[in-house]
Amino acid sequence: MRLPRIPLPRVRLHRAPHVLAGAYALDALGAAERARFELHLATCRTCPDEVRGFAATAAELGLAVAVTPPLALKGRVLADVAALESARAVDAEIAELLSAPDALVASAATSAGGTATVVASRRAAAMVFTSVGLPALPPASVYELWFIGAGGARPAGLVPTVSPGTRQGTTPVLAAGLSSGDAVGVTVEPAGGSAAPTTSPIVVLTLPA
Amino acid sequence: MEPIRPAPKARERGGADLDGLLTLVGRRDQAAFEGLYDRVAAPVFGLIRRVLRDSAQSEEVTQETLLEVWRTADRFDPARGAALAWVMTIAHRRAVDRVRSEAAAARREARATSAAAPVHADEVAEAVESSLEAERVNRCLDGLTELQRESITLAYYGGYSYQQVAAALGVALGTVKTRIRGGLKRLRDCLGVSW
Numbered sequence A: 001m002r003l004p005r006i007p008l009p010r011v012r013l014h015r016a017p018h019v020l021a022g023a024y025a026l027d028a029l030g031a032a033e034r035a036r037f038e039l040h041l042a043t044c045r046t047c048p049d050e051v052r053g054f055a056a057t058a059a060e061l062g063l064a065v066a067v068t069p070p071l072a073l074k075g076r077v078l079a080d081v082a083a084l085e086s087a088r089a090v091d092a093e094i095a096e097l098l099s100a101p102d103a104l105v106a107s108a109a110t111s112a113g114g115t116a117t118v119v120a121s122r123r124a125a126a127m128v129f130t131s132v133g134l135p136a137l138p139p140a141s142v143y144e145l146w147f148i149g150a151g152g153a154r155p156a157g158l159v160p161t162v163s164p165g166t167r168q169g170t171t172p173v174l175a176a177g178l179s180s181g182d183a184v185g186v187t188v189e190p191a192g193g194s195a196a197p198t199t200s201p202i203v204v205l206t207l208p209a
Numbered sequence B: 001m002e003p004i005r006p007a008p009k010a011r012e013r014g015g016a017d018l019d020g021l022l023t024l025v026g027r028r029d030q031a032a033f034e035g036l037y038d039r040v041a042a043p044v045f046g047l048i049r050r051v052l053r054d055s056a057q058s059e060e061v062t063q064e065t066l067l068e069v070w071r072t073a074d075r076f077d078p079a080r081g082a083a084l085a086w087v088m089t090i091a092h093r094r095a096v097d098r099v100r101s102e103a104a105a106a107r108r109e110a111r112a113t114s115a116a117a118p119v120h121a122d123e124v125a126e127a128v129e130s131s132l133e134a135e136r137v138n139r140c141l142d143g144l145t146e147l148q149r150e151s152i153t154l155a156y157y158g159g160y161s162y163q164q165v166a167a168a169l170g171v172a173l174g175t176v177k178t179r180i181r182g183g184l185k186r187l188r189d190c191l192g193v194s195w
Helices: A010-025 A031-043 A047-063 A071-098 B015-025 B030-052 B055-075 B083-100 B102-115 B123-127 B132-142 B146-156 B162-169 B173-191
Strands: A104-109 A115-121 A126-132 A141-149 A152-158 A173-176 A183-190 A203-206
Touching: A010 A031, A010 A047, A010 B173, A031 A047, A047 B030, A047 B083, A047 B132, A047 B146, A047 B173, A071 A115, A071 A126, A071 A173, A071 B030, A071 B055, A104 A203, A115 A183, A115 A203, A126 A152, A126 A183, A141 A173, A152 A173, B015 B030, B015 B055, B015 B083, B030 B055, B030 B083, B055 B083, B132 B146, B132 B173, B146 B162, B146 B173, B162 B173
Parallel strands: none
Antiparallel strands: A104 A115, A115 A126, A126 A173, A141 A152, A141 A183, A183 A203
């Protein structure tokens, strides 16, 4: 059986969202109501100013209960920000190198399994190394990258740990110091890396001339 | 006899420099971020601690808040609100989200039971640091009706939803909505907030 429809009072419907401006500014709405009020905010002429005024008022309530946090917190926050920023800077350099006009790509299967790929720019004298499917190593070992030129092999960085059981790619490694004519090699080294290779490379990537 | 002067507005009390700092932070200026930290860490931490009532959790949420400020500062538009309000909005939202997450709620419940004391609206008056700002705010809170004051402090300092406020005070939902809004208007005018 269907219940008879009861007409809703229209005026109230229009007024209703408005009255939530205060509760909204104090985060006193649940997620669904918050979302609904934000929809209303987007079309309401007077609400945004009212909400701003209330937010500024609430901030004054917050200011009134100020308590200086432990000194160590500042160091942690600033360190986090510095870390975020340097990661972002590396990402930006990687993106720049990947889109360099003279970017060269070399990719090959390794003797240990998986595929290693290098994107290099001779003009930038740098390369980015990535891999997919490299086997995970015991904690005492690490994959190390090398620039291999006429004068021998020069260290080009360590590959971040491969998590076992995944066929995921490794985080891109950016390395500067590429000379023209260099190939890029990968060896397995003791944790922490070596100054010169102590094992035979699992792959050597030769860049196109 | 000295004439009564109106309360100074937020912007006249150094709000403009804070807007400038936050704008620089939006351009990834780490020195500006440190300056901003020095200015906002105490209000942010104090507010979060007031809502969470747990120092260790409050430090975590303060850290999250300030990192969110760093990541999203480029969205700050001084034409649409003051920097302090922008930062405090993030802080309060995060504190409330933490309070409402189930695990934290259970821990808080346990503490509340052991303390055998529900959040009481006028604790605001006693625990506030003796600062001019606190005096000013308390004077304005005193100018509200009791229901307005309790609704606002339970929601803001207690992290209560308006439904919880209604239940705690034994009044109708609609009453809480209108008392919060009416009380905020009166507070805003009393504090001389310029938005």
